[in-house]
Amino acid sequence: MNKSVLFDLDGTLLNRDASVEQFIAVQYDQLYPHLIHIPKIDYTNRFIELDCHGYVWKDKVYQNLVTQFEIETITWQALLNDYETQFQFHCVPFSNLVEMLNTLKQQGYLLGIISNGRGEFQNRAISGLGIQDYFDVILISEIEGVRKPTTEIFQRAMTRLGVLAQDSVFVGDNPDADILGAKSAGMRTIWKYSSQWLEAKEADVSIDDLSEIPSILELFDERQ
Structure with a gap:
């Protein structure tokens, strides 16, 4: 589950x-x-x-x-x-960001962010969105000393959450750094559509809107 x-x-x-x-x-x-x-x-x-x-x-x-x-x-x-x-x-959020995070927290999910980038700048961006309190872990590559798609950064996040890869899902827009990186760590993946890339073939599911995530997670649970 x-x-x-x-x-x-x-x-x-x-x-x-x-x-x-x-x-x-x-x-x-x-x-x-x-x-x-x-x-x-x-x-x-x-x-x-x-x-x-x-x-x-x-x-x-x-x-x-x-x-x-x-x-x-x-x-x-x-x-x-x-x-x-x-x-x-x-900082401009994608549509339905806060509503989606509220739903996942109410459903009892542990939440995290794994971001490539500079530590202070990315933390400021997260604060700019006003979403920092939703997350149980936040890993930023400059601080961690390792970047996506390296498996270690995904494993490090799951270790801090105290969860296994088979019980974890990663959501991202980059087919290589996010989807292939998370898949290599044994996680299920959701690709958030991006105009930069035509597709992410390795993703388990693709979405256009963040509001789709709760129902996708229910489907994942049903298939386990």
Whole structure:
């Protein structure tokens, strides 16, 4: 019987694309005196391109922006600091996130997050979503010293929860880091649809909306 559900963060619980679009538009408006010579659409679009859905850390992104747009009155370090401290206030959840978490907690599931990324930044994002109190464990790769899809980080989370792999489900959007990684640890998997990837063939189930998760877990239990 399933006892725990673990989640990826970016692209699964956090609508990162929407969050980035919201943040970068606000950053431009707030720092307009420094960016006045750059059309807003050029600044925001180039940031999103350089960001590569979060796979390029923002020091490189801002260094490129400062060089390409010849920004002279504010440093890339200051832009990066603004990102690191202010992004948390622009975190957009996927639909039905809180409702789904409430349902799972009421049903007695242990919940966790396993996220690749920088520790302080990811913790701020989780706080920005206002969901930190739902989770019994939160593992972030920088803090743990190991990244998905390495089996160890999944096993470490289950050990801390005191559950076995056959009693655990992982929900994520990345077919390799999330789905294959969790499968290698012996977990059942739910793929959260992402426009970045066409499919995740190895996933046990695919979903479009987080609200589908409770009923999927019931089906898993029936099949055990």
